[in-house]
Amino acid sequence: MAHSKAKKVRKRLERQGKLNPEYNRLSWNGIDPSLRLTPTLTERKERLQHKHKWNHSLPGSEGSIFIFTPWVS
Incomplete structure (x- = not known):
């Protein structure tokens, strides 16, 4: 074939x-x-399931946050 x-x-x-x-x-x-x-x-379902969980990488963490406020008298 010929070249262009x-x-x-x-x-x-x-x-x-x-x-x-x-x-x-x-x-x-x-x-x-x-x-x-x-x-x-x-993989897509797992990604969607863990998308909005806060700090789900910690063992025993269910995504809740605990804040301790001492009572001051």
Whole structure:
């Protein structure tokens, strides 16, 4: 197959030592889009369940806050 006129110009510029614009296109920066996983249904449900809980990472915490105020006489 024949090369297009634009491709011939790019190849000629590359032979002359200039930058080929093809090298600037589609830079994924180390990301492989085929390995990206979408969240499963259980992950989405779990995320929604823990979305608004306050400090749920502490053991024995049910999300409530206790404030101690001493009585001053």
